[in-house]
Amino acid sequence: MSDSQPSLARALVTARRVAVMTGAGISAESGVPTFRDADGLWEGRRPEEVATPEAFAADPVMVWEFYDARRANLARCRPNAGHRALARLESIVPELTLVTQNVDGLHQLAGSTGVHELHGNIWRLRCERECGVDREDRRVPLPRPLPPPCPCGARLRPGVVWFGEPLPPAPFAAAERAARRAELFLVVGTSGVVEPAASLARIAHSAGARVVEINPRETALSSVAHDRLRETAATALPRLVEPGDPSP
Numbered sequence: 001m002s003d004s005q006p007s008l009a010r011a012l013v014t015a016r017r018v019a020v021m022t023g024a025g026i027s028a029e030s031g032v033p034t035f036r037d038a039d040g041l042w043e044g045r046r047p048e049e050v051a052t053p054e055a056f057a058a059d060p061v062m063v064w065e066f067y068d069a070r071r072a073n074l075a076r077c078r079p080n081a082g083h084r085a086l087a088r089l090e091s092i093v094p095e096l097t098l099v100t101q102n103v104d105g106l107h108q109l110a111g112s113t114g115v116h117e118l119h120g121n122i123w124r125l126r127c128e129r130e131c132g133v134d135r136e137d138r139r140v141p142l143p144r145p146l147p148p149p150c151p152c153g154a155r156l157r158p159g160v161v162w163f164g165e166p167l168p169p170a171p172f173a174a175a176e177r178a179a180r181r182a183e184l185f186l187v188v189g190t191s192g193v194v195e196p197a198a199s200l201a202r203i204a205h206s207a208g209a210r211v212v213e214i215n216p217r218e219t220a221l222s223s224v225a226h227d228r229l230r231e232t233a234a235t236a237l238p239r240l241v242e243p244g245d246p247s248p
């Protein structure tokens with residue numbers, strides 16, 4: 001732990017308003033592959049082959065087989081000490097806003113509430129024609145035949161944001177508001193290259209927040225961070241949230 005960490009830990013647990021943005025890196029220690037660390041591949045596939053509206057229109061069965069396999073892998077993953085520390089932080093900081101780019105639902109499994117999911121959630125299924133059906137379904141594998149039918153007669157699609165699609169407005173608006181108000185802004189396990197999510201750290205920086213990056217590697221957001229903790233999320237977060245507790 002560097003000399004600055006005890007005072008950072010104090011600043012964190014005494015702050016009134018904290019915003020946290022997480023990316024794929026926070027789930028790495030739960031066994032979920034990140035996007036960048038796998039050479040830009042997901043389960044061996046190029047994202048544009050499987051994670052675009054065009055791919056779904058061209059071959060919905062292939063896209064659903066891919067997501068069904070990702071869901072099966074995620075079903076075996078459990079939250080790690082990083083997710084759990086952020087869940088505990090909710091009971092310490094009066095106004096904590098947790099924003100994630102992840103679709104895995106591990107923050108909620110760790111006990112976090114009111115998570116703002118910028119890229120949706122892989123455990124949700126929604127109508128491709130937006131008839132209003134948008135439901136959780138944790139069955140693995142999903143019943144065949146795929147794609148799952150929507151009661152309205154259309155098809156259900158994975159409840160995630162694909163490349164080329166806009167972010168859901170409500171979570172992003174909440175995230176932006178929190179970034180403007182935060183005294184401390186934690187950026188955890190994100191490479192900071194996916195916009196507009198990456199802009200949140202810059203917004204927080206311009207609005208006067210102390211920006212803290214937790215990432216073993218330098219990223220596109222390192223230059224706006226006041227504190228750069230070159231540690232993994234499961235090591236750094238428990239230390240910051242419970243400075244007296246040496247176990248991760």
Ligand code: NAD
Binds near residue numbers: 028102189219
């Ligand atoms: P990314 O894959 O681009 O970057 C991951 C970052 O995490 C890297 O900077 C890496 O150095 C860091 N990292 C790796 N291990 C870490 C650890 N143990 N602790 C802390 N940091 C660690 O991820 P991104 O920036 O989130 O962007 C990729 C996009 O892919 C996002 O849109 C996200 O929705 C999606 N994605 C989601 C998941 C998931 O839901 N778990 C997994 C892969 C990709």
